[in-house]
Amino acid sequence: MRKNSMIRIRNLICLTALALGAVAAQCQHESKPGLPLPRIASEYITIYLPAADRFAGPDTSELKAGRRYAVWVPNDHTFIKRPDGRWNLFGITHPLTSPTPQTIHEGEFQAFHARAPAGELKDVLATGAWKDLPKVLLASERPGENPAFYAPDVIQYGDLYYMFYGPDPIRLATSRDLQSWTPQGPLFSDEPSARDPSVIIWQGVYSMVYCVENTVALRTSTDLRRWSAPRTILRLSGNRSPESPTIVRHDGRFYLFVCIWSGLWDQKTVRGAYSHQTYVYQSANLSDFDSGKPVTILNAHAPEVFEGEDGQWYISSAEWPRRGVSIAKLSWK
Secondary structure, eight states: OOSTTOOOOOOOBOOOBTTTTBOOSSEEOOOOTTOOOEEEOSOOEEEEOOOOEEOOOOOOSSOOTTOEESOEEEEEEEEEEOTTSOEEEEEEEEEOOOSSTTTTTTTOOEEEEEEOOSSOGGGSOOTTOSEEEEEESOGGGSTTSOSOOEEEEEEEETTEEEEEEESSSEEEEEESSSSSOEEEEEEEOOTTTOEEEEEEEETTEEEEEEEETTEEEEEEESSSSSOOOOEEEEEOOSSOEEEEEEEEEETTEEEEEEEEEOOOOOSSOSGGGSOOOEEEEEESSTTOOOTTOOSEEEBOSSOOEEEOTTSOEEEEEESSSSSSEEEEEEEEO
């Protein structure tokens, strides 16, 4: 799915049949005969739960710089494997705040960084096995930028690692070791809400999908710095917003995984704000997915979808079904 051992993952979920309005554990829709469909094939294992840490700031209505907070919340994330074989995990994080629209995402000003024990992916999927490293790209390390830090995606390009993140404008940081990152500034703006970038390479061209309002857009590049004009590849109707899109290629087809936020939340728990409704669309090309015909719906939030060293597919999920980041096996049937 990517060159140089990079493997991505992003949010999956299972929604209810829309006509019934009830959440299904895993829903299957009509599709072309013989079309492989992704299914969650095991229980989720929670590999990472953020440890207590000091909040670097800036201050928010509920959070104070320099104060230590016991509970941190991870969200959109990305996986990458280093040349030494160690798997690394980056993602949004912030101390736990009140479950209201004004405060639920307060303090998302940095990325967590976790690393797996040495070994192949199948051998490091154990509860709590991935350990915290120092957080990266703190607001203070990105002077002149919007302090908000959303949905990083990391790929390797030559001898550098490239991290793309939002919200608008979509921005870039680079690193040689996955620990020290240098901001490179904005790549492009797609107002009012470009967010959640994810990159796939196909036939020598990099394609970035990201969300804008109720659409998923795509831009292309050959050098990861200069990007084409946007093209809408998915448009949602009604009071629904896409989140955390990612594309993988399997069996000659492209599969777009995208969370759907309907706005239904009782504002009593954090979990309710992290919707685990991921729709899966398929297409013969990258530039057009039929928004009216998802091929399946899976239970996951902000999933990443990727292969292990042995060819086994996996899917990840943040804050569902439990706190932290979890991984389950994925099969194609």
